[in-house]
Amino acid sequence: MRMTRLLTRTLRQDPAEAETPSHRLMLRAGMISQVAAGVYAYLPLAQRSLRKIEEIIRQEMDAAGGQELRMPALQPLETWQETGRAGAFGQNLFHLKDRRDRDLVLAPTHEEVVTALVRANVQSYRDLPLVLYQIQTKFRDEPRPRAGLIRVREFDMKDAYSFDADEEGLDRSYRRMMEAYSAIYSRCGLSTLAVEADSGAIGGKDSHEFILPAESGEDIILRCQRCHYSANAERATFRLPPVEAEPEQPLEEVRTPGVKTIAALADYLGVPSSKTLKAVFYSADGHVVFVTLRGDLDVNEVKLKNLLKCTELRLATDEELQGAGLVPGFASPIGLSGVHRVGDASIRVGSNFVAGANKPDTHLRKANYPRDFQVDVMADIALARDGHGCPQCGAPLSGIRGIEVGHVFKLGTVFSETLGARYLDREGVQRPITMGCYGIGVGRLLAGAIEQNHDDKGIIFPTPIAPYQVHLVALNVDDPDVSREAEALYQRLSAQGYEVLFDDRVESAGVKLNDADLIGLPVRLLVSPRSLKQRSVELKARRERNAQVVPLEEADARLQHVLGGS
RNA sequence: CGGGGAGUAGCGCAGCCCGGUAGCGCGCCACGUUCGGGACGUGGAGGUCGCGGGUUCAAGUCCCGCCUCCCCGACCA
Structure with a gap:
């Protein structure tokens, strides 16, 4: 892609509304554009990242036995009244009426519809287990959207649902999903923490959140400094320090x-x-x-x-x-x-x-x-805090902030019983299907990745989710040699399958280098009169401090090395 | 919903108190000079001053109502 053709431009000044690093940087890099509170347009650079994240999610879901489908965002209100969740979601549920005055909602999640689907299609234990997933736009009328893509009202989410014959089956599916989640985050180049979480108004017993540690995070996580205990503060239990026994005195x-x-x-x-x-x-x-x-x-x-x-x-x-x-x-x-x-x-x-x-x-x-x-x-209705004792071993808990980038729940039979999703077991007895559900916010994951990977100059994209792999920067495009060689390199690398963003703009060196740092692609290739004197390009990893001079004809080989063979 | 703040050119802001030709920086367009970390000169384009009403000879500015956005909290599968 040539930057002269790219829709957006970068901003030199910080937009006034952005405070959180990911929000500020995505606006400045021309990745997102706000349309309303908590509603964004994803411009080409962001869209490419989002698609890469989605693709990683699909691969891991498929590998874990999931089947992709797609359910409607627009749903009748009755669906939500049947399970009582119209009330549970309350004001967060987007409501509308159609021309015949029928009540509709924009779905914030899809348990009802997926359960109804399974009810219609599953009759026997032979049809189980089953994992269904989709990547679909969700709508939640959040009381306060904030921090760019971290909390929005319209967002894409991968939601998966597991259907098993019994608790043991659910445990297996749940474990498998947790493993898939870990694989997804690690493939995105992110370090996350799986912590015990509250399961919400209609959750079952077990629930875990995947937390990306970040200063701007909304969640407080308490971790034991000695054992493996870690939990969301909403959920965490703790031990009170013992107090000396004291005889009761009169009031x-x-x-x-x-x-x-x-x-x-x-x-x-x-x-x-x-x-x-x-x-x-x-x-x-x-x-x-x-x-x-x-x-x-x-x-x-x-x-x-x-x-x-x-x-x-x-x-x-x-x-x-x-x-x-x-x-x-x-x-x-x-x-x-x-x-x-x-x-x-x-x-x-x-x-x-x-x-x-x-x-x-x-x-x-x-x-x-x-x-x-x-x-x-x-x-126990007390809030655990930094310094309280670990419920398992008593060592002090320490609190960290983080962004919830995934949440998994053991739903049990709450939905299947309410909606009548049953199967016949080996003995011919009807039983409710045991369910789990598993969500990842795609845009929030991107924002979280930037929260975790940036410096004062800009974004530092993890390679697997970078919009492009290579930022090819030509300095002095007026120089015919530069323009010819940069163009040739752009064609050659593109033909080899590299994703190249080519800065072919007539701009000063400072502007181009700063923009490259801001957009933060993993590798920068610099072609200039100076480099061409040695028939070379300069290759610099965004994460590294120094550039290396590479002969023009070796650029591809070096790239392959730096990008890890992709 | 409670508290705080803001809507003036694509972005960042001044002007409003004290009514009288709508301004600055960045960006944008043209030409020239520059050319390795946000260059310079000259000339230009670009505005229903958030919306509606009122006061006034005259409203970006004063008054009333509304809308939107941001931050903190509440809230949050």
Whole structure:
């Protein structure tokens, strides 16, 4: 491809809206163009990368026994009401009406349709196992699209679905998919981490995310520094440091004027925050829920949501609190009745806590569970943090940020039971099909790759997903020798099957070299009057510091060497 | 949805407070000079100032309403 023919140009200045490196660099390199919030046009350079990523995904899915198909993005709303997921997705589901006023949705994922397909086509255990996949555009009306391609409302995703006779079969399919995922990332030249994840509102037991470590990532991952434990913070469990046993003392009231936060309270009374009880109120599908946990911990809302099995969970408003007879800032589990009470396991670790008194400017000292108050449910609903103890070995956990570039779930029989996807086993008994689902965001993977591979000059593409392999740069194209030799080299390399981006523009050296660094193709070949004096080109790997001078006729052989024989 | 910010040429911005011919840098076009890390000169093209209403002799600027985009949070299979 000649750069004089390429649709876009590079930008010298950073576009104002971009903050994240991948977003900024993709805009500057002319790869993407925003059409609406979270909606992008993929320009030729990006499109080539995306196609390479898709091709790698297809090869690995096929190798793992997958069959590619394609399901519609446009679906009737009823499909989503049958499984109750119209509600579960809520506002995130794009809704529209057709000319006859029928309700349609733009699908955010395809469990319903694929399950219905399998129901119609699978009758016997002989038809199983089965892995179906597609690469299809998904629509999710995200509350806040952000960071370029990292969180968007329209995006291409590879989604795969496995169908097995039983749990053991699912375990095999699941393992196989995880292996395929690892192969995909490694072939893309990326290092990822498989971590335990929350399975969401309608997940099954097991779920893993593939995380690409990156500063700009939205997810926090906790990894054990000693053993192999690693999990998304949404999911992670942890051990609390042991506390010394202390005899329970009698409850006493203490004046705490205007002290409303845990930090202020600990400071005011001169106790560590781990000696306080935190009260947090939520509205779960409209019902007030009272949560108590130790003051040094925060509520993990994902755990809480799973525990309550609700679809909408938000902090309660002060009005809702007062309606339930509670005093914001001084609310207390003690003497509380009439609301659903959830206690975190941490309130059993420690004693003689400071708690609210449920009247203004007053707290209680020496509160003890269960002596002074009870809860309706006791569970782990605390958020794990950097420094907490590993649930498996107790060593400290450390937190890193990362981008979720893949997510796999064991769905079990949730969908097959609801939608009636059954098969006959050997004994002639009807059983629900056991399912798994497996997703990779293609565009997010590209963005993640750039997050992980760039420097202050630009992108450093991993070869397998680079839009082109070689950036052939001619300096001084007015010089007939340069123009002739560069042209000849372009033709020759292209004929040999190399993917060459040929900078044949009339531009100064600085512009061309900076653009080459910005676009970040793996290898740069430079033809100039200077190099031609030695009948040579300069070859420089984007990742390397220095260039090497290579005789013109050896350029192909050197390229093959550098690109690893492709 | 809560908080903050912004919409003026393809990109980055000034002008708005204090109403009076719409500007700067980059990019773009032409010619010439340059030519290995974002060159220089000369001449040019390019704008419903986000949209609608109002005030006024006159609105990019003042007033009202709306829309869009970005950031933080909430949210997020």
